[in-house]
Amino acid sequence: MVETSQTAPPDGMRAGQNADAGPGGRSWTGPGAAPAPGAAMEKAGGPLTGVRVLELGSLIAGPFAGRQLADFGAEVIKIESPDRPDPMREWGRARVHGHTLWWAVQSRGKKCVTLDLKSPRGRELFLELCREADVILENFRPGTLEKLGLAPDVLWQSNPGLVIARVSGYGQTGPDANKPGYASVAEARGGLRHLNGYPDQAPPRTGISLGDSLASLYALQGILLALYWRDARGGTGQVVDVSLVEACFSLLESAVPDYAAQGIVPGPSGSGLKGIAPSNIFRSSDGKWVVIAANQDSVFVRLAAAMGTPELASDPLYSNHASRGVNQEALEQLIAEWAAGFNHSELVACLDRHAVPNSTVSTIEDIFEDPQLRARGMLVEVPDEQLGAVVQPGVIPKLSRTSGGIAWNGPLSPGSHNSDVYGGLLKLNDEELQHAKDEGAI
Helix, strand or coil: CCEECCCCCCCCCCCCCCCCCCCCCECCCCCCCCCCCCHHHHHHCCCCCCCEEEECCCCCCCHHHHHHHHHCCCEEEEEECCCCCCHHHHCCCCEECCEECHHHHHCCCEEEEECCCCCHHHHHHHHHHHHCCCEEEECCCCCHHHHCCCCHHHHHHHCCCCEEEEEECCCCCCCCCCCCCCHHHHHHHCCHHHHCCCCCCCCCCCCCCHHHHHHHHHHHHHHHHHHHHHHHCCCCCCEEEEEHHHHHHCCCCCHHHHHHHHCCCCCCCCCCECCECCEEEEECCCCCEEEEECCCHHHHHHHHHHCCCHHHHHCCCCCCHHHHHHCHHHHHHHHHHHHCCCCHHHHHHHHHHCCCCEEECCCHHHHHCCHHHHHCCCEEEEEECCCEEEEEECCCCCCCCCCCCCCCCCCCCCCCCHHHHHHHHCCCCHHHHHHHHHCCCC
16 A cells, blocks of 8 residues: 655746645555655645755765755755756666556656756856746766856855755865766765675675765755755855765774774675674565564563573573674574564564564565554555555654645656746746747756
C-alpha cells in the first residue's frame, strides 16, 4: 500500500500549492499512520513557502538538494539549456511510455524552464530572475559561472541577499579545484572507498552515487544556514561552497584523531566492524541475511537469552564489550550456528521478542512490503497524466506542523514552465517570449 499524492497543480502555481486539497492527498490510515505527506503543507504552506530557488546544473549533486527544498514548499525553478537538457531525464532503469521514472522523482515539485546562459539575452533574463530569487543552486565545474560573466560579485549587484550554493568535486578553491569530480572519485579521494569491502580485496562501491547525495545534503544544510543568517540575523547573501570529497571525508568518524595521535590506518572490515561484537550479518536457514547488533552489554544479555544460552553473558570471554571484541570470531561463529537453525522470519521474531536490534537485509521488494515504512508514508504514489502514476520515496524529515509534501512529478518536457516563469514572474508578453525563443535564449 502506498500514499497517494495529488495531481500536478495548474501551470503558474508555486511549488507546494494546490488549488483544491493540497499536495498531500490521500493518507494510509493503518495503526500508527503518520500524517499524509503534504497534509501540514496544505495548512501552513510548507516551511519554505516564499523561498525562490534557481537550480542550475544537472544529475544528482545539487538537484537532489533542490528536490528537498521543493518538498518543503520552496519554489524551485530548474533551468536547463534549450539544446542540452539535464541527462537525468534519461537515467534510471524503468521506462514508461519512453520516459524514465527517476526524473519524475528527482525533479518533483520543480518548475522547468529552458534558458541559454551563453547568449546575451539569456544572461539578461537570468539576472532578472536573480533579482526575484533567494537562492542559486549549481553544480558546475568551478569557474563556469565566472566564464559566463555571472560570478557571485556580479549576481550580488542585482541582489545582495542572494545565497549561492556551489557544489563541485573538490570545492571552489585549492590546487585541484578545476579537476572534474564524480561521486565514485570523491568516495575514493575522501577515504570512504578504502573502508568498504573486505581486507585484501578490491574496495567496492555502494550501488548508489553516495558522494553526490552526501554533498547535496550538505548543500541543503548550507542553504538553510545562510538563509537563517540573512533573514533572522540581518546578514547578506553568501556563497555556500560544498565539495563532494569533503562530504565523504566528513564521515570518517575517529579516523582523523586516531591517525594523528598514533598513526592508525583503519581498513575495510567486511560485513562487521573489528572489535565491535556482535554486530554483523548472519544467514538464516532460507538463505537470507539478518543483521544482529548486540554489542552493548545489556543487549548482549538479551541476545544470550534469545539463544537459550544465558550463561554466555557471564562467561569471561564474552561478558563485556572489550572481551567480546577480543573473542569476536569465536562469538560470531556461535551466533551463526544458532541463526542457521531458523528461517529469517522465525529468527527476526525471536530477536524481536527479546528486544535485540535486528533486521533482515532488505531488498527493494522487501521495502515495498514493510509495514513500518508504509505507516510512515515513505512510499507515495503521485498520479501523472502521461506516466499513469509514479511511486516515489516519501518526504523526510517528518515535521510535526509543516511536514512538506510532493506537489507534482518532474515535468516531462523541457521548458514546461517557460510561460509561467517568464510571463508570470518576469512579465514578458507573448511577443517578447517569442522573440527570446527566436534568439535561442529560451
